[in-house]
Each structure stands twice: as C-alpha cells, then as structure tokens.
Amino acid sequence: MAIAQPSAAPRPAAHPAANPGYGKRSAPDQEPRTGRDFAHLPARESSIATYLDRLDDEADMSIKTLARHLDYGQCAIGTALNNLSVAGHLRRVRRPVIVDGCPRWVWHTFFSRTARDDAWWDALLAGAAPVTERPSPEAARSAAYGVLAGLGRIDARLTLSAGECGALEEQAAEWFARGAGEAQLVAAVTAGLPERVAHAHGFVRARLLAKLPPAPPTPSPYEVLCTACGEPSDSTALRGGLCGGCWGDRPGLAADLVHAHAGQVRAALRTGTSPTGQRHARL
Secondary structure (H helix, E strand, O other): OOOOOOOOOOOOOOOOOOOOOEEEEEOOOOOOOOOOOOOOOOHHHHHHHHHOOOOOOEHHHHHHHHHHHOOHHHHHHHHHHHHHHHHOOOEEEEEEEEEHHHHHHEEEEEEOOOOHHHHHHHHHHOOOOOOOOOOOHHHHOHHHHHHHHHHHHHOOHHHOHHHHHHHHHHHHHHHHHOOHHHHHHHHHHOOOOOOOOOOHHHHHHHHHOOOOOOOOOOOOOOEEEEEOOOOOOOOHHHHEEEEEHHHOOOOOHHHHHHHHHHOOOOOOHHHOOOOOOOOOOOO
C-alpha cells in the first residue's frame, strides 16, 4: 500500500477568494521558490505552508475554509497557523477603511515564504519594510508598457510605436499606482472609439489623462492581531505574532472559579437561560 507523503500539499487551484480587499497578502522581497522552502518545519506545518505559499493574493485564509481544502481539522490548522506565525512566516492584521461613506474593518493575513524575525515584520507593518533587491532591467519594462504595446492588437487605430509606448509609459503606470488593473486601463482607452483616430499617440495620451482614476486616500496603518486569539495588540508586544496571554504569560483563573463557571454554563444549556438568568437572544 502506498504511503502518502505528509509534507505534500494539495493543489490550491479551486481555493476560493475572500471578499474583495480581504484575505492573503504576499509579503515583499521574498527569496525565489525552491523545493525545500519549508523543510525546517514539522511535516504538518510544512504541508500547510506550501499550500498557503501557492495561493493567490486575496485568497480566503479563514481556518474554516482552509479546513475544507486541506486534510486537517480546524483545530490542527489553527495550531499550525500559530506555529507558522512563531516561525516568522505570517502575521494577521486589520485596517480601518471607508466604503461608500461607511467605516469598516478589513482583515489580511500576510504570508512570507522566507521566514522573518519580529523586527522585519514590525518594519513591514509600519510601512518601512527593508528592500534588498532592485528590479532587474527586464522587470523595469513595466506592465504599463506592455498594455500600451498591446493596444494595436485590440484595435489597429491605436497602434503605437516603441518610442510612443515609452513616452506614455509613466502616465499609464500611474493608473496602476492608483489601484487600476490592466482591464480597467484598456477599457478606458478603447471604449467608444471614433470612426477615425488621426493620431494614436495623442488620442491615447488624452484618454489616459482625462480618465485617470482619483488618487487613493492615504491608508491607515495596520493594526496587528494576535495570530492565536485575534485580539489587537501593539506589534512590539507580540512575540512571533502571539500576545503574552497566548504565550502563557497571563495567569490563569483559579480552578474553583473555572468549575463554577462551567457549572453555570451547563445549567444554562439545560434550561435555555443565560448564566445570569436572562433568556438568550438570537444575534
């Protein structure tokens, strides 16, 4: 009988995305992927980390969703995420945002294939993460240039020369800096074209300027959460992403108080009342 490899993670192709703006965030400045990125971890943690590493950004990182797609229960996955946090591979954060005039919180789980220490994570979440590499010359030919060069394949009236693409590259890149995607940029330039475009360079330039999305507001700083209990905390007070209580630094309740409270809860479940005698309300 074949023996399954405990470190082999299933393929994440069918893993669902979180709500827009939530879910996984890949940490910057990671080492290239190899076959032994998580060999320093126990088998369970290595398997889960390999799976998380291959998820797209904004993938759902909730324990319930991960349990549906991995061969581990919710308790095992929760423990493994805590261990990955202590090992320097992830941090949980939240940030206040305004959506349609209403305040709300968004939650992210930052994941790093390369293990980082607490000082690095503190710098990242404070907006000052170290950068150890500069983009290569090949990477400098940005996605913006590629979009501009491809306009002529979408509609021959918008064909640009290499020089014209270079001249417009900075203006197109500003769209990406403001949160637009390639599809949004292409649609803005190509929608509702006139029958004749006399000068493709001038036409594209005018549309890039006229339809430029508004600058995004300055984001609020991340509030770091304890990976285990989810309570917000000053990042400098966390060790390995865990608060003092989850490390066991917080003194526990006396045994008689725990037994008394457990008795009240059991009585409430039998009678349908709360431990204080009030009926439970459906939330």
